[in-house]
Amino acid sequence: MTMKSEPFVVNVGPQHPSTHGVFRLRFTLDGERIVDAEMIMGYLHRSMEKLAEGRTYIQNIPFTDRLDYLSAMSNNLAYCMAVEKLMGIEVPERGQFLRVIMAEFQRIANHAMAIGSFAMECGVWFTPMMWMFRDREKILDLFEMTCGARLTTNYVRIGGVSFDIPPEFMPAATALVKELPERIAEYESLLLENEIIVVRSRDVGVLPPELAIAASTSGPVLRGSGVMWDIRKADPYAAYDRLDFDIPVGTRGDCYDRFIVRMEELRQSVRILEQALAMLPEGPASVEVPLALRPPVGEAYARIEAPKGELGFYLVSDGSPHPQRFHIRSPSFINLTPLRDMVLGLTIPDAIVTLGSIDIVLGEVDR
Amino acid sequence: MEVVGSSVAFEDVGSIVAFWSLAVVTVGAALMVVAVRNLIHAVLFLILSFIGVAGLYITLSADFVAITQILIYAGAISVLILFAVLLTPRAARDNAETFLQVPGLVLAALVGVTIGAIVLVTDWNEATRGPFSETAVAIGEALLDKYVLPFEIASVILLAAMVGAIVLVRED
């Protein structure tokens, strides 16, 4: 006996505690299951790409801070690499290692937030987030020690870094890296084996690898689906080819796998940091770059493995001090593309958990 | 199983006040069930009359039956009625909307006359035995001793209802 039912539209956001920013989702439900999901973005669009065309290359670096505002160092790095590719500038060794150190610290800070908010989506109400924020606070203190800012760091510059590290950085950084592994073990024991998190996120929001590759996802979303791909190994940049680390990969493509990939990336970042801090060479940290930068006519695309995925900058120069085209390949935006296929057939709490596991930041999605 | 007290007439002030106030609440709520326009309000007044009946059971010292009345009627059956009302398509309709008004009036008058005649004609006896003090024990023993067959048949009926409900909503 069939019951008559009609589809039912539920609107999530743009103001909602779980949408990671101003992001709107319209679900069409049949009973409890989602039959259609429409994503409406653009609430945070600041037309960064157009604004950048009116500024010089060096003036655009603070813009990149504000893209993925949770991982500013990585954004700076990608943009500077693009400009250096355009101009053919070589960054000295110390500068490369400093970039690696800052990028990996930023990865740990970002994943602390991502894992914390994923656990919050599963309902733990702040506790893992507060615990992981202790480490994030220490990392942000290191950033403040180096460049004066915690969030929008503006540290990685064209030709190297803006300031060399102060003398108190190394002892603090080494101490932090020494105590991180046992912290990570504590988080793993509380979160990885928590039966409720396993039950909430296993087989939820499955992303098959064919769809992941077709939608050009990257980062933990792609690796969670079983595809072994990491730009630090595929297209090495900034001293990563001299460091030894592994890439965590999931096998099922569900939210739990993305979560464990991020947890494991924390450990691998600590491994990279131990090596980089020990191998940090002496010498200049950056080369001199003229203030009125005029790159030759041409185009360049540089990409890095940002904590959220492949962050790329495509620059077209026409010889003037301002870029002619400044395009950002933002990982959060591209990773959102298969969301509709991931949430079809799920209930709304599951869809919220899936959205949390993709780990988006609206600054990057909307630029 | 003890018998408490020998006089059972409602003589003291407390009993009289309790009985009449509970009776007013019960009958008043029952009248409002059929008098209000909004269907959900009617259900809520029905719940109030259930609670009134539980109070009347307490004045008769039937504590087990009173608590069971609240548990089953006000706790479970009212939830059932509310769900049923809300899941039907026209839950917002007026309670008074019906095309069977004349037959309804005739039937109500017949039932009212019948009940009134019974009340007036019957020779009501006063109970000579006082209330029990351990009603739960008495009911339990009766259910498993003298009335075990109806008890078991009631369980089988409930099982049939549950299986039927599951079969009806299964998506095959």
Add this chain to the structure above:
Amino acid sequence: MIFLAEWWDVRDLGNAVGALLEWLGDHGPDWLPYIVSAVVGSITIVVFLLTSLLVFAWVERRLIGRIQARMGPNRVGPWGAFQSVADAIKFVTKEAITSANADRWVFWLAPILVVVPALVVFAVIPFNEGMILADLNVGVLFLVAVGSVTAIPIFMAGWSSNNKFSLMGAMREVAMLISYEIPLVLALLGVVIFTNTMRMNGIVGWQDEHNTWLVFLQPLAVLIYFICGAVEINRTPTDIAEAESEIVAGYHTEYSGIKFGMFWLAEYFAGFAIAAIIATLYLGGWTLWGLEEWVPGWMIFLVKLYGLFWFFIWMRGTLPRLRIDQLMAFAWKVLLPLGLINIFFAGLEVLLWQENDLPAEAVLPGFAIANLVLAVVLIAAWAQLLGRGRPQYRPTRARLVKELGAVIYGEEA
């Protein structure tokens, strides 16, 4: 038990009230003692609950803050102790908005009615031998009945908000509540089978007489009751009605100001009620193996009550939230069968005991050990039976690779 039945015996405040009622009965009309006893009892319960609420609202926030590695409120008064007063003032002074299309009477009545069951439950809870407002012969059944009435005001709140999401949230909430009533009753039945009485003071007396606590004899039942109680009061891991990430926003979305304060109040009162019930039925109530001769029984009882409430606070700070269908599956597929098996074995044990007329001291320790083993074996076996040991539910770690390019989808980790 040497209880001097004098009015100045502070160990049992019921003596003072009893002396007052006797004096009133001698000097006044017959019905006056009943009314005075009802009034005194009710006012005491309300005052006790409100004081506990004020204290525990602050305690909970500080404790959850410590669990989350932060301080908790520490601005308002020494160590933030007046935070609850500030919260109460905030609730009272906020504008209580009523939507234009909401059903005014029902909307206004629902928050009032939701506090009633939580308050009424305390009428049968003994704080000491003479400190019980109504020592009903069917005390345990009264607890269940009043708990089941909680569903109606929630439904009224959801429906009268004139908001389809509130209505859906209320219906889900009611479904959850009625699903969890059945294992709750079964857990309580385990107690009644052993003690042969439903009177609350009778159960406490049985535990005192046999010098044991029912938690040792019925570990599975106390676990089931604790879980069902947590669900009935909407505490994490089951606070689906108040979860921010559940978009169907819950039955009290449209409520603000003191009306929302009443819902919050009812949750805390119900939490105290569940803790009080567990303390009475399973932990021996106001007795502590003879200590109640020196320490007032109600103090022992309050220590037990607050200790159990601490478990609720701990669970809230630590556990994630279950989805509603997982929650209901848990009630029907796990708690209900375990509860049934528990009362079957409890009945078997009591039958063996009574039929063979064995002495209590020999038999009860045996029962305690048997029941504990049974509880552990049952839980493990049931989890296996439901397939919880399958690789799909086992936690795994990510695989570490060094090369790139391949896809390892679908393999076992």
